[in-house]
Amino acid sequence: MKPKPRINIIMWGFMGSRLTSSTRCMSTSTKALSRFGWWDRVSPAAKDPITGVTEAFLADTNPHKINLGVGAYRDDEGKPVVLQCVRNAEAKIAGCDFINVGRESNATAVGSKLVEESAKLAYGKDANVVKEGAFAGLQALSGTGACRLFAEFQRRFHPESPIYFPDPTWSNHPNIWRDAQVPVRTFQYYHPVSKGLNFAALMDDIKNAPDASFFLLHPCAHNPTGVDPTVEQWREISYQFKEKSHFPFFDVAYQGFASGDLDMDAQAIRIFLEDGHLIGCAQSFAKNMGLYGHRVGCLSVLCADAKQAVAVKSQLQQIARAMYSNPPIHGLLLVSTILSDPETKALWVKEVKVMANRIQQMRSTLRESLEKLASPLNWEHITNQVGMFCFSGLTADQVDRLVREFHIYLTRDGRMSMAGVTTSNVSYLANAIHEVTRYNREASNVC
Amino acid sequence: MTSTSTMLSLASAPPTASLSVHENLKGRLKLGGGSLSFNKERANPFINTKSFSRISMVAAVKVSRFEGVTMAPPDPILGVSEAFKADNDKKKLNLGVGAYRTEELQPYVLNVVKKAENLMVERGENKEYLPIEGLAAFNKATAELLFGASNPVIKEQRVATVQGLSGTGSLRLAAALIERYFPGAKVLISSPTWGNHKNIFNDARVPWSEYRYYDPKTVGLDFDGMIADIKAAPEGSFVLLHGCAHNPTGIDPTPEQWEKIADVIQEKNHIPFFDVAYQGFASGSLDADAGSVRLFAARGMELLVAQSYSKNLGLYAERIGAINVVCTSADAAARVKSQLKRLARPMYSNPPIHGAKIVANVVGDPTLFNEWKAEMEMMAGRIKNVRQKLYDSLTAKDKSGKDWSFILKQIGMFSFTGLNKAQSDNMTNKWHVYMTKDGRISLAGLSLAKCEYLADAIIDSFHNVS
DSSP states (O other): OOOOHHHHHHHHHHHHHHHHHHHHHHHHOSSOOOSSOTTTTOOOOOOOTTHHHHHHHHHOOOTTOEEOSSOOOBOTTSOBOOOHHHHHHHHHHTTOOOOOSSSSHHHHHHHHHHHHHHHHHHHOTTOHHHHHTOEEEEEESHHHHHHHHHHHHHHHHOTTOOEEEEESOOTHHHHHHHHTTOOEEEEEOEETTTTEEOHHHHHHHHHHSOTTOEEEEOOSSOTTTOOOOOHHHHHHHHHHHHHHTOEEEEEESOTTTSSSOHHHHTHHHHHHHHTTOOOEEEEEOTTTSOOGGGOOEEEEEEOSSHHHHHHHHHHHHHHHHTTTSSOOHHHHHHHHHHHHSHHHHHHHHHHHHHHHHHHHHHHHHHHHHHHHTTOSSOOHHHHHSOSSEEEOOOOHHHHHHHHHHHOEEOOTTOEEEGGGOOTTTHHHHHHHHHHHHTTOGGGGGOO | OHHHHHHHHHHTSOTTOOSOHHHHHHHHOOTTSTTOOTTTOOOOTTBOTHHHHHHHTOOOSSOOTTTTBOOOOOOHHHHHHHHHHHOOOTTOEEOOOOSOBOTTSOBOOOHHHHHHHHHHHHHTOOOOOOOTTOOHHHHHHHHHHHHOTTOHHHHTTOEEEEEESHHHHHHHHHHHHHHHHSTTOOEEEEESOOHHHHHHHHHTTOOEEEEEOEETTTTEEOHHHHHHHHHHSOTTOEEEEESSSOTTTOOOOOHHHHHHHHHHHHHTTOEEEEEESOTTTSSSOHHHHTHHHHHHHHTTOOEEEEEEOTTTSOOGGGOOEEEEEEOSSHHHHHHHHHHHHHHHHHHHSSOOHHHHHHHHHHHHSHHHHHHHHHHHHHHHHHHHHHHHHHHHHHHHHOTTOOOOTHHHHSOSSEEEOOOOHHHHHHHHHHHOEEOOTTSEEEGGGOOGGGHHHHHHHHHHHHHHOO
16 A cells, blocks of 8 residues: 555655665675565555455365356366367468567558457447447457556546446456546446346436446446346436436447347447447457457447547557557457458357357256255346356355355355356256355345 | 437437437537536646537537547657658668568567477467466566576575566556555666656656666766766665666676676665566577676565566567566565556456467477577577678778777667767668667668668768768
């Protein structure tokens, strides 16, 4: 934590006197270690709530362990998957002598291709904004990197404006905007009793926020709740945004994972586009292309015209340049190869559907299993919720029991990654959940 | 088109929207007054505030929140390559790019990299997220490469190593750490230094000032100025040092000078912060080029070191590097590492996998490692040869008696020619030689075949242009 200035001066004074005596010794003895440590003031950081789960899971030797922590897809054997379309793309680009990004025209072309294809994916291949080029698009370090670029950009040009997140949201969102020095607010979203959307409260918060506020929206497969607005609700939200001149920023991490259909999953975005909003969009290819480790995504900001798009892009590039200069090329090449070849793209679309279907099936199976166990609780939300995650409604204590007693790992907010559920572990999981909830006092309150 | 579509969507909107969207927005978009505080924004160098008043006259449906965004200045280094591409002259030469080229002036993918990539494809590894701190095998390999595997700092686990996005990303993590734990502390950077250093510290909100480095009179190191400026800085400043092959000048301190620099840094309780982007590229020896860092570590000093594998493994586009923080204890190193992770997570969550695996495979396999060393010597050797040929050409052609030996004394990819902006412009406009305006040429982009032509250009620009 930052010390206040006054304390800082005192600290420096104190350290200065300690240092002078020890440094006189140091300059004569080359081997003596300084007893004073520069980093003494550094306390250990808390583990990241999501990656910390994976770390704990990896350290566990129990044969029944299940990882329902991180949102990374697994097949029915619980194994990570490299999509066939990705393998095909790898084969194509193997031996390509690209080594420079930003300096070589072909690498720049790859980046532009990625941006173009990403925009088509989000906005629709025939969308006007794509045709007119009235948007600033930049490759980014997956979803996180795209969000961070936007947060920094928002701060640079609207330094007083906070960002509004749905409550709850992905745990890293507040970190990203805070580190970009943007104040963080929330708007009501999840309804714990119904385990669905608190639409009335959501609309109130949108109305009550100051005009022209920045809002972050999950267009589909909300993380962590899996609760999405309906199409009609999206239309109302869009209309209210217009009334209030709010800025909609979409975090698109799961396109394809909600319904299995890429266009359907982008409906919220398309509604906002039709209504004339100039939105921002962070896209990730981590989940839907299984390119987690490659850090490939796209940030786009819609502009009034192509000229403004050039200016906005130049500013975004400048922000990126001071953070990491250029994005890693390997993932870029893979995505651009997949999306620009019709055959490979068609294969990808199929594979996304397969992944989404498996998750939907696991949702049904888990719910059925719990119902067969005569659980006193209502588990409809398992199949009502959408995408990778199920907001189970489990309390932190119940989660702790799952971890300790059953070696089932999930985040303490009760979020389960359904991607980690398989036909071989679903019964074990159902039994475990039943065990920790069967005497749940809340049983009578469930609607 | 726009207003039509909004009119159409209005048809399905709730009955409360009885006014046209146009009317609605005219009422709501009170730019320049009321709830929107554009007028009240402090002077912001990025915003063109003049455009706002123009907007309030027009109730456009599509008004961007970013109307006031001005065009960012072009990057001075990348702009050179763009100009080069646009030039149709056959004699053109690109000495702007800080990227290694073969004698045929082609990009070079190292053989060990190809072998490592083939191994990776054969193994068919997955693409799962790396942990926030990066690939463990890479982190181990990179720290050992820098300090030496038997170095006490390694054996005592006193180094916090986190994989970063090449040099830039690693520097940025370090800058963020400094900002958080040493608010107000300054970073001292050499004058001149790599152009992006200032951007990184500015964006990380770390104040910086310059120490004298380049002496135009000698086309060498202003050592006294450097020492004086480091001494004059407030105690507890961070001193950014180029481990070897200084960019842009190519001028490195001698071992004796490094000792004196370490002395004054210790005297002033400053903390050394090394940027090691060219390990192996200076002398051709990976160990020799790590000499300055190891000298400081051997004194028991705590230090920061950012590494890049862009040049020495030719992995420019893969963005692979690391930030290392040497601490007094293993416990401190563990805590620092945890905080570096906390800074990385909201920046990009976890680093990219591909480059890390290549490095880990090359460094971790003795055969590949030896092959790499040989390729490294070859690349550094080509640059040394080119320096020699350029020097020979200059001395043979230039009758003025000017001392061109700085070309041989300077080391690494770059050479500071001593040409001023007008002279550099002449190089480009008359001779189609592309370089940066500070007089820097990249010898990595020069072939033996072009040395004589370049010598002519330099002599002409130096003597006939002021």
